[in-house]
Amino acid sequence: MKLPREVASFDSASAMVMATARFLRDRATPPLGTPAGRLLRPLAVAANRLPVGARETIYSLASGAEARPAARLATLDIEDVAASIVGLYPRRRYPAVVVGSSSGALVHLCAALGIAWLPQTLLLPLRQRHVPTDDPMRALHAFDATARALLTRNPHFVLHHMHDPSQDRLTSRRMAYFRVKRTRLGPAYERFLTDTLETGGVLLLAECTRRWPTTRVGERHVFQFGAVGGLEPSQYHQGDPRIAAFLRRYGIERARWEAPRPDGDSPEAEWGFDPALREDVVAFARRHGYQVRRLTFDDPEDLSPLVADLYRWWNRRRGLPTNRLLVDSFILLEPWWTLRTGCVPYWSTFPVQSSADALAHYLHQSDAYDFIHLMLFCHGAESAGLATVDQWQALLQQARVAGSFAGVEPGRYPSDLATFFRYQSALRAIPARHPIPEPLPLREFDGFFAQHRHRYPAVDMEG
Structure with missing residues (x-):
């Protein structure tokens, strides 16, 4: 492939x-x-x-x-x-x-x-x-x-x-x-x-x-x-x-x-x-x-709270824990391992200030998570608008039990070249294992969105 x-x-x-x-x-x-x-x-x-x-x-x-x-x-x-x-x-x-x-x-x-x-x-x-x-x-x-x-x-x-x-x-x-x-x-x-x-x-x-x-x-x-x-x-x-x-x-x-x-x-x-x-x-x-x-x-990240809440609702209905959040970053994402480990996925566009603020807002308006695993895409250099390691660490501290970086060495961010390979090892280290479920019917997603759409003012679905 x-x-x-x-x-x-x-x-x-x-x-x-x-x-x-x-x-x-x-x-x-x-x-x-x-x-x-x-x-x-x-x-x-x-x-x-x-x-x-x-x-x-x-x-x-x-x-x-x-x-x-x-x-x-x-x-x-x-x-x-x-x-x-x-x-x-x-x-x-x-x-x-x-x-x-x-x-x-x-x-x-x-x-x-x-x-x-x-x-x-x-x-x-x-x-x-x-x-x-x-x-x-x-x-x-x-x-x-x-x-x-x-x-x-x-x-x-x-x-x-x-x-x-x-x-x-x-x-x-x-x-x-x-x-x-x-x-x-x-x-x-x-x-x-x-x-x-x-x-x-x-x-x-x-x-x-x-x-x-x-x-x-x-x-x-x-x-x-x-x-x-x-x-x-x-x-x-x-x-x-x-x-x-x-x-x-x-x-x-x-x-x-x-x-x-x-x-x-x-x-x-x-x-x-x-x-x-x-x-x-x-x-x-x-x-x-x-x-x-x-x-x-409005923005690519606007779907993230909706999809995170959908997975949390879906996990709860499947009888799985709903207390583990996995924060993706740009192309560091893995849908197969997300479902195998029973994580709730939240995708951030880039490790920049606006994405950190969006994640902070999501965590503030959601029920607390026991575990938060955070990936950080490293594009090699200190760009303008990049959020600091301390800012990301503060978000990890909102986990009730443990928050951890997934695959990135904080001291080498944003030029940690190995993060492109270590993030999957970090996912495999999550102890939980669950079978890949049957697909969620589209009508059930429709019903979830119709019931909760007031929570996502930047998202709409027509037709």
């Missing part, structure tokens, strides 16, 4: 597709989405003994190794990638299939319901060598020719060229982020749906409404400066004390970046849903007698 090399394995969409597909095949998800990933653990452990600067260089080299040459992406047929995605899933009848935005909470929802998820957005990592990380003006038009060729070959996609010198500081040294959003289901997705969706089944559109200021580069091509992950759009463009302090750490005496002026806004590159796809899904469903429903949410 693997995706083509033209798709970044460390991205939300690819990692979450892999986790969902492997769960539906009754398999755990190995490190970095592939069994071969385990072979890199000794190297990551050894690299952790190096100074921070050396670890940053290794992180940059390792992540940048996924980037593909411009000439290769210019000729890519993204439908070949879509065929690989649907090929990951077992061929059986599903009562529903989700199409649309990424969210780790959505992965756990799909696991509970026993259904597949098809992403609208994919990250195509493009090799980048001569664009300084802190020069978004230069990044703006660095790959226009490649973009035109890619879009000409793939007419039903929109390209979001994303450049974030904070969250993606180390990866941006060696790769540009080309995120493509489909505006049509396309042949591969359509074949999968007609082959696997039950008669009269549900096409559930996952629509994250998050938008971001963008600069128009060409037809179906926008440039997004900054991204979800610790800072708001205005802070990227207007400056902020945290940005000034962040830049000083890298020897740059400026209060902000000089960036292209936005001339509009668009669905956020990684998480936002492009509504053009909805029209095609509705037309396809009418032709084939399927239902269409919309699950809308």
Whole structure:
């Protein structure tokens, strides 16, 4: 089970597709989405003994190794990638299939319901060598020719060229982020749906409404400066004390970046849903007698309290303990082990201040947990808006019995390279074991949401 090399394995969409597909095949998800990933653990452990600067260089080299040459992406047929995605899933009848935005909470929802998820957005990592990380003006038009060729070959996609010198500081040294959003289901997705969706089944559109200021580069091509992950759009463009302090750490005496002026806004590159796809899904469903429903949410993390409460309710009904919370972080998530250990999953977008605040709010309004296990995605460097270890430790102290980090060494955060391998060992160390349950019927999720929807004002479901 693997995706083509033209798709970044460390991205939300690819990692979450892999986790969902492997769960539906009754398999755990190995490190970095592939069994071969385990072979890199000794190297990551050894690299952790190096100074921070050396670890940053290794992180940059390792992540940048996924980037593909411009000439290769210019000729890519993204439908070949879509065929690989649907090929990951077992061929059986599903009562529903989700199409649309990424969210780790959505992965756990799909696991509970026993259904597949098809992403609208994919990250195509493009090799980048001569664009300084802190020069978004230069990044703006660095790959226009490649973009035109890619879009000409793939007419039903929109390209979001994303450049974030904070969250993606180390990866941006060696790769540009080309995120493509489909505006049509396309042949591969359509074949999968007609082959696997039950008669009269549900096409559930996952629509994250998050938008971001963008600069128009060409037809179906926008440039997004900054991204979800610790800072708001205005802070990227207007400056902020945290940005000034962040830049000083890298020897740059400026209060902000000089960036292209936005001339509009668009669905956020990684998480936002492009509504053009909805029209095609509705037309396809009418032709084939399927239902269409919309699950809308403001931010990718907004689904997390809903799904956590759903699992807690489900565990209680199954006669399992409901006192153990597992906090995922970005692509560090594992639906199979979550159910095997009887954990309640709560997914956080990134280990940033806004995610820490959201988790604090959830813990405040929920019944207390005896145990809290916390993963922290380490992107290698101190980004602006990153929450501190002390802040995460304070949240762990809200556990009535014990709170613990799952796979990350606090003293090496956020450049703990081994966390990508140790988090699964931390999950396997949880002593409880339960059988994987039969899928929760969609109508029971509907009933749960209808009864509790007042608790989730940023989430809605229509249809």
